[in-house]
Amino acid sequence: MTERYHFAYGEATVYASVVDLVRRYRLDAGTVVADIGCRFGAIAEPVRDLGLTYVGFDVDPEGLQDLEQRGFEGDLVDLGAPAEAVATIEKRLSGRQLSAICMIDSLEHITNGPDVLRHLRVLATSHQGAPLVLAVPNVTHLDLAAKLLLGRWDMTPTGLLDDTHVSFFSPGRLGSMTRQAGWAELGSADFELPESDQHFPAGAPVLQRRTPLHELLFNVRTQADEGAIVNEFVRAYAPVALPADAGTDEGGEGAPFLSVLMRTQCTRPETLQEALLSLAAQTSQDFEVLLLAHDVGREELFDLQHHADVFGEEFAGRVRLIPVDGGGRSRPLNVGVEAARGRYVAILDDDDVVFGNWLETFEHLAAKHPGQVLRCSAVEQDVELTTWPGQRDGYAIAGRPRCRWPEPFDVVDHLFENHSPPCGYALPRSMFAEQGLRFDETLPVLEDWDVLMQAVSWCGVADGKAVTALWRRWRIGDSSTSVHTEHEWLRARSAVIGKLDSRPLLLPARTVTSLQELHNRVFALQAECDQLRGAVEGERRHNAELRSAADRAREQLVEIRTSTSWKVAKPVRVLGEFARRVLRPGS
Amino acid sequence: MTSLRVHTVFYRPAPGDFDRFIRGLRNAVRVAAQQDPGLQVSVIVGDGSPIPALTVEQTEELGESLRPWGIDRFAYDYFDANLGSAGGHNRLLDGFDEDFVLILNPDVFASPFLLPELFLPHADSRVGIVEARQIPLEHPKRYDPDSGDTSWASTAGALVRRAVIDKVGVFDADSFFLYCDDVDFSWRTRLAGFRVVHQPAARIFHDKRITLEGRMEVGDAEHYYAAEAAMMLAWKYSRPDLAEEWFDSLSRSEMPLQRKAADRFRERRAAGTLPEPLDPSGRVAEFIGINFAEHRFSYDDD
Secondary structure, X not given: OHHHHOOOOOOOOHHHHXXXXXXHHOOOOOOEEEEEOOOOOXXXXXXXXOOOEEEEEEOOHHHHHHHXXXXXXXXXXXXXXHHHHHHHHHHHHOOOOEEEXXXXXXXXXXXXXXXXXXXXXXXXHOOOOOOEEEEEEEOOOHHHHHHHHOOOOOOEOOOXXXXXXXXXXXXXXXXXXXXXXXXXXXEEOOEEOXXXXXXXXXXXXXXXXXXXXXXXXXXXXXXXXXXXXXXXXXXXXXXXXXXXXXXXXXXXXXXXXXXXXXXXXXXXXXXXXXXXXXXXXXXXXXXXXXXXXXXXXXXXXXXXHHHHHOOOHHHHOOEXXXXXXXXXXXXXXXHHHHHOOOOEEEEOOOOOEEOOOHHHHHHHHHHHOOOOEEEEEEEEEEEEEEEEOOOEEEEEXXXXXEOOOOOOOOHHHHHXXXXXXXXXXXXXXXXXXXXXXXXXXXXXXXXXXXHHHHHHHHHOEEEEEEEEEEEEEEOOOOOHHHHOOHHHHHHHHHHHHHHHHOOOOOOOOOHHHHHHHHHHHHHHHHHHHHHHHHHHHHHHHHHHHHHHHHHHHHHHHHHHHOOHHHHHOHHHXXXXXXXXXXXXXOO | OOEEEEEEEEOOOOOOHHHHHHHHHHHHHHXXXXXOOOOEEEEEEEEOOOOOOOOHHHHHHHHHXXXXXXXXXXXXXXXXXXXHHHHHHHHHHOOOOOOEEEEEOOOEEEXXXXXXXXXXXXXXXXXXXXXXXXXXXXXXXXXXXXXXXXOOOOOOEEEEEHHHHHHHOOOOOOOOOOOOHHHHHHHHHHHOOOEEEEEEEEEEEEOOXXXXXXXXXXXXXXXXXXXXXXXXXXXXXXXXXXXHHHHHHHHOOOOHHHHHHHHHHHHHHHHOOOOOOOOOOOOOOOOEOOEOOOEOOOOOOO
């Protein structure tokens, strides 16, 4: 080993984070902190300062000798044989109670990590559930991800890519390994370094902070999962029961093609029945429905379940009723995407209706353009509340379906306004499950536009060129267009545009041409406008000249009328006028 | 105890159409049987396709599988000829002795409460036909919001009382091959003193599609048969003026199929095989523009 691992304790180091977790989660009943893979025991003194007994364990005698010289206990253990290692630890403790177990920068050096963690769990449970504090390097640090894009993987003597590491950890792998070994996370004090030891070549745009490329990568990485700038995960765990081997079926074999998220407040039972009917009548039935009952009472939950059950077991078995309490329009959607199992996710509100080929068209598009946003046309239809025969509350169609939204999808148009009602598209679930996308719960409306734009930016769009959904516009009654105030719509629109503006934006190929066309249109309109303005100005000048000439003439006329010669000649003019009338033909 | 027969007539069904039809229907019968355990249901499927959709074994197997859903009898009648909608249903009505017949289009998926909702207005014995509401594209024809009374009932989904068949007879397959057979049947039903009622809570999903312009997708068959049927209907309901007007217009149509329909009308008129005119005073027949009822909106509006 090993001088290269002779690191000193210091503030703002991994060791300080470890000691912080020991202080927070140690067992008061215990007195000893066992440091497994302790090397030179960097935390020995701070642990002693907490009033605890530090005991180091390592396979290398050099560090242990150093510890002994500093007045600390230690023992040789080989984690390649974890049962023996635990026996040695117990022997060294000789009846003393553990307060905590630490394992700093060791798990990445061994190939039998899960086995070691399981044995440490046995040790911890025999010591009243002493916590485990782990520190492991994070290979999902943004520096490493960015450098992979440069084709670089720089092994170094120490650090994130220490050339002696044999096991590598992401947040997910660490969570999964500890869970499987019977450890439940208590808390974390991850050691963050925005610029890790791998931050070279520092001038590369992928690494340089505030470059658009780095910001884009940073956004992708931070949204997807924790740990973008974490150098080492420092986590505390409590021993718990070993988990049953419960495999998940999310997105795997047996998962449906589509998860349909249907928000309902159980206020429109008639249209809800029709939304479900249009799903039951699809030509392809490879979907599940998540009926998201938002702020719905217990009695109404029974009603909703009944609405699904009446379609029979085969359909009802694919409907999951999920109560959602609190939050705005986004909350049930976020609950839905977390519960969804399908490869794609679509939103269908309880007053939408889909045509028979809605799902089938998505399937065809997905086969040709996997991973993209699947978009078809939705048409708008006006409806209004009415009373049906028998004095039942119902609704009436008030006009033919209208294609309000342009075809095909145009990303530039969508930057300014949403032209895609949610019932017309399906999003890859991986955008939520893997890329961390969520509906913005601070938005009262337009949450769908916000999510669509991010999904479109990252996934692209496949256009279906078919009308597959009917979006209902309520003339009176409770649709979002009338429930929310004009102010809320404007505020939400500003917020969505603000979010788009706050990060680098990926646009699909050929967008420059679209922008060029838009620019040319604006330029042509501007030129036309200038021309018209010039013409108006010319007319205005001409008018002014005419007005001035008229004023001059008027003045001259007044002068003539007030002159003596004009007054003297009046009888002559009267006779002349009389003669003109008499001689006019037909008079 | 109520007995019900359900009819549909297939012609070259799209893959999955038949299964979907059965899926919706059997569930609707299950729900109805829960509400009325005495309900007796038989289903007859007619098939005018060039190749039969079901073998004898498949028919028996399907019949067996439908029994637990409350469908007591299932029959499949392969016509070996395209009889059209009216002709197909007439063939299936041969030997009809149930209390009601539910006529459905083959591209229809029945909603769970379809049957109880359709039976509801039939509590009034003056009601002869109750029409279901179609989604996603609702028929625009007007109905009385209080009583449900309407000009005619679409047999995309309609429940007909036996007394109507007894008194009025069956569809006029001689005059109407594919379209307007239901308009004619409804008007004859009303002429016989029965009411024709629209029931909005009785839903069927009728798998119609629209174009990117928001208009109904119209196939070749519709261009021909709808044109032919419109002239026949005008003639049959004592509007020879209208029949002539439409004939003139269709004769000059740019669409060959519409000209062909006009030719056919001309031939029948020359041969004296047009139907005997009814309703000379216009008691039930309504000709409003090119519609046979007042419409609340039009799928052809700009």
